[in-house]
Amino acid sequence: MYALADCNNFFVSCERAFQPQLEGRPVVVLSNNDGCVVARSNEAKAIDIAMGTPFFKLKNLVDAGRLEVRSSNYTLYGDLSHRVMNILREAVPDMEVYSIDEAFLNLDGYPEDQWMPLCRGLVKQVKQWVGLPISIGIAPSKTLGKVANHFAKHYGGYRGVCAVDTPEKRDKALKLTPIDDVWGVGWRGAPKLEALGVHTAWDLVCKPENWVLKHMSITGVRTWKELQGISCIEENDEERRQTICTSRSFADLITDKDELALRISDFAGMCAAKLRKDGSAAGEVAIFLQTNRFRSDLPQYYPFLRMRLETAVNNTTEIVGAALALLDTAWKDGYGYKRAGVIVAETVPADEVQGSLFDSVSQEERDRENRISAIMDKVNSNGRTLLRVATQRPGHYADGIRREHCSPLYSTDWSQLLVVK
């Protein structure tokens, strides 16, 4: 039996935890670069602000005082997420952090009559200790947990916790769940299923397995089983990511190669640090550049280049070097670059790297680079990039990214808090 704990309107709730004047008001949080809406309060949803709306379309609402807006503050959200997860883990150690605002708690081993009081207690505790509202759905599969969570979130009568733990409750819940609300059925799949006469989760469950396999493939069959309470989505317990990407859009178009090289160095350095954090090394480095696709008046160019490394590495110097070599090939004058990124792939455990006979870098050199990277990690451990290679950008990595409505780092940076006061 699973309990899916999910923070309500997470980014907005994080802002509200420190700015109670936002309570009861329509609030949106924007993506990086103040691009588009990525989180909405219930009041913002009520005035039909869609997920992904470009911010410039909402400026008049903000100017009229009818909408509150905040830039995304991932340092704040990450810190509050940790606090929530620690509370949940304390209560149910067998848990899987699924995303920044969601976790699956494994209730197996807890007596059935304790599920509800345990989860109600967690809702109350997270609100009291962190100031965030959460909802919990209890069910025998993760997909049904999502369904239960949806009811907990949208109907006040459940007081934050809904259990779909009997066949009767399950059938009733499935009949009330539109097919496009089902976890695993996306915006492309839903219209297709609608056309085939499947409008609710219940309609899908009523189809035979071979029908589901034919129209939805193997992943659809898993969803179909999960909706019947047969758990078949396992935890991804692989701690090593297979690919790691660091990318950003820029506030202004970049037309200077050296300027772009600074950003690419930064992204590559961040990828290398993420690799080391995972205990991984990458066998491939790739970069991509993108012009502004909305500017039909300007020439467009979307290069994606990659190179295999002789030996898998995770030190900053070599990853940055590879990325800059790719930039040399990818760069073309005459374009305005709006977005760029670095991807490291083909990851392997750092302590199981296969050496190469033909490696151009000696083991001594690499050991030295690895030691330097280890020192960088220690010095940079408070989240700030104080130590960097010379091709990286001076100043904070977020330079060049628009964040005009950003809250202070309330929970992690006392100096900023005092300045605001």
Place this chain on the structure above:
DNA sequence: TCTGGGGTCCTAGGACCC
């Protein structure tokens, strides 16, 4: 003027092997 960032899994099709 202004439109995000970071992942995983599955499938189809091509290249290649015998």
Place this chain on the structure above:
DNA sequence: TCTGGGGTCCTAGGACCC
């Protein structure tokens, strides 16, 4: 003119998630 059968591996692209 007629032109097999059975595999594996890799890649690109699609679909999904948050």
